[in-house]
Amino acid sequence: MPRKRREVRRRGRAVSLPPSYLPAGGPDPDGASAGKRTYGPDFLTALFQNPLDPGYQDAAARRATEGRRRGWRRSLAGGSSALTLVVIGFLLVVAYRQTVAEEPARTVARESLITQVQKRREETDRLREQADRLGDEVAALRDRALGGAALAELRDLEAVTGMSRVRGSGAKITLVDGPTSVDAVTGERRTEGQVKDTDLQLAANALWEAGAEAIMINGQRLTATSRIRQAGEAILVDIRPVASPYEVVAIGPEDLADDFRAGYAGQFFETLSGRYGISFKAAEANDVTLEAATEFQLRSAAPSIAPAPSGSASSSGPGSPVPGSSTEGGR
Structure with a gap:
């Protein structure tokens, strides 16, 4: 008969051994016969x-x-x-x-x-040269046809409207952009220190109010139809971009620079200079020349009210503006 498997304990565990590993009638691992484990x-x-x-x-x-x-x-x-x-x-x-x-x-x-x-x-x-040549011929023919007082009055009107070159003394206003900072939280670039179109508009209006007869911004002559506007981060005078430093040159009274500096515009720019670092300077300009503006054309002009009958006491004289009239030019 085959020998039965017997279990022995090794280190606290029971290990099953095949019958071939157990001696026949020899040692007694369980100690059942002799009372001693062998x-x-x-x-x-x-x-x-x-x-x-x-x-x-x-x-x-x-x-x-x-x-x-x-x-x-x-x-x-x-x-x-x-x-x-x-x-x-x-x-x-x-x-x-x-x-x-x-x-x-x-x-x-x-x-x-x-x-x-x-x-x-x-x-x-080539077309620009041809236009300049024809313009000179037209001016010469006009001068010969008018002559005298009419020509002098025409020259004065051209100087006032900006259609001719003028020379004289006045003031020079210089505005320079301040330092640009970056917001530490959002990472956006702050533009408080940059000169805006409204700043140039303020400077030009203050000069007109102080008695300026002609104004030029960075070489661009201002006329009755000139526009100063913002286009993104650029400033356009009419349709030409201008950049910092902005130089506003005006011809007018001798104390034009002092009046501008003491006026509301000068105080406003002083505040911007102290708060945002914008550079501002108002100085006298002696013997400056302002070039003529680019020729403009009024495309439409119509009174908003019907014209008064001829001979009426309320009729406007030559050269006086029509109340409520509107014009559109330079567009």
Whole structure:
């Protein structure tokens, strides 16, 4: 009959040994016969041959299996990455070849546009020279036709309206943008220290009020239809942009600069200078020349009320404005 398995205790654990490991009629590990626990050499040999517990062997086997699975996963991930890099490289090569193929057409189109711009610029210069020449001829014919007092009155009117060059003394107002700061919280750039279009409007109106006869801002002559407005961060005088430093030159009385500095505009700019760092200076200007403004045309002018009958006492005289009339120019 086959021998039954017997259990022995090793370090507090029960270990089941096959019958072949147990001696026949020899040692008695349980000590049932002699009352004393004894172990034979076959049991010690079995312990040395199988030092690990079966549970540890199962755990080691599971770890080995999981390690092989991780290896397969790493291999698959590496293969996917390599495939992705190959696809990206292929797309880059295709895009580069298309760019190289389209470059000649782009070069031709660019050269064509450059040629057109140069031709248009040359044509514009030629037309400007022709317009200046015809304007000089018209002025000469007009002077010969008028002559005397009429010509002098016309010259005065052109100087007042800004259509002719004027020369004289007056004041020079200089405004320079202050330092620009950045908000530490929002990261937005603060523009309190920049000169605004309203500041230039204030300066021009204050000079007119102080008795200025002609005003020019950064080389742009002001007329009755001039506009000073903001376009983004740029300031436009009529349709031409001006930038800091802003120089407002005016021809007028000798004390024009002192009156401007002592007036409300000068005090306002002093406040801006102390609070936002805007540079402000009002000085006398001696023997300055203000160029004529670009010729403008009134496109429409219509009275808002019906004209009074001829011979009426309420009729306006020549040169006096019509009440409520409106004009639109320079647009």
